[in-house]
Amino acid sequence: MTVQTDERANAILRCFETRDRDLLVRAFVTYVRTLMEYNSVVWSPDLKRDIDAIEKVQRRFTKRLAGLKKLSYSQRLKLVNLPSLELRRLHTDLLWRYKIVFGVIDLMCDDFFKLYPCTVTRGHVYKLYKPSSTSSARSHFFACRIINAWNNLRYIPLSTDFSSINAFKRSISKTDFSEFLKYDV
Numbered sequence: 284m285t286v287q288t289d290e291r292a293n294a295i296l297r298c299f300e301t302r303d304r305d306l307l308v309r310a311f312v313t314y315v316r317t318l319m320e321y322n323s324v325v326w327s328p329d330l331k332r333d334i335d336a337i338e339k340v341q342r343r344f345t346k347r348l349a350g351l352k353k354l355s356y357s358q359r360l361k362l363v364n365l366p367s368l369e370l371r372r373l374h375t376d377l378l379w380r381y382k383i384v385f386g387v388i389d390l391m392c393d394d395f396f397k398l399y400p401c402t403v404t405r406g407h408v409y410k411l412y413k414p415s416s417t418s419s420a421r422s423h424f425f426a427c428r429i430i431n432a433w434n435n436l437r438y439i440p441l442s443t444d445f446s447s448i449n450a451f452k453r454s455i456s457k458t459d460f461s462e463f464l465k466y467d468v
Contacts, residue, residue, distance in 0.1 A: 285336050291315045292344040302349045308363045311344055316368070323372045324379050329423040334466045338368050369466045374455055376429045377436075381451050384409055395426040409445065410434045432463045 295310045319337055328334050345359040346352055360367060366374075382388045383395055392398075397412040413430040416422040436443040436458070443458070444450035 285319075285340055288315050288318050288340045289343065291318070292340055296344070296347055304348050304350075304363060307348060308365065311341075312365075315340065315344070316371075319368060320371060320375065323375050324425055327372050327376065327423075327425070327428065329419075329428070329465075331465050334369055338466055341365070341368055367464070367466060369464050370460060373429075373432060373460055373463060374452075376425065377432060377455055378448070378452065379425070380429050380433055381445070381448060385445075385448075387448060396430075407436060407443065407445065432460060 292311060292315045295307060295314065299307060299310065301307070319340060328337060342356050342359075345356070345363060345365070348359070348363065351359045351362060354362070379388075380396075383390050383392050386392075397414070398409065411430045411433055413427065413434075416427060421427060436455070442454065444454045
């Protein structure tokens with residue numbers, strides 16, 4: 284998949300006559316990033332080499348934009364207003380978790396998660412119980428990999444808003460999830 288997306292990113296830079304950064308970034312988001320994020324809730328890489336392979340596509344694309352070659356990847360992302368792909372996958376996982384718990388989509392919450400029985404601890408009342416898993420495959424499954432980030436939502440920004448999906452999106456977009464990311468941006 285990364286070869287195909289890398290080819291698309293290169294095609295965008297070759298085919299567009301303009302060097303307008305905003306236009307090229309919008310084309311990248313539309314034609315390349317959608318492929319890299321397709322079905323990320325089902326398959327989200329856990330190994331650092333896989334995360335790096337996916338991130339490399341965006342890293343190479345931003346490096347080839349006019350005037351950004353000598354900047355670090357994190358500086359380039361800030362200038363073009365893009366988050367890392369790993370952070371986008373984490374946000375997507377959290378949004379799907381929200382949709383399942385609050386019944387926005389027609390999936391049974393009990394099929395994926397168990398609410399933490401004790402509600403007198405710190406944090407929010409929607410905490411999840413994290414089952415122990417004996418295999419690494421199970422621990423990277425959606426229902427298990429998202430629990431630590433979800434349970435810590437109230438601690439990180441101190442004001443995660445669960446009132447609506449849009450309020451939730453806004454509050455997680457302002458949250459620093461660096462402790463849950465494996466890739467160093």
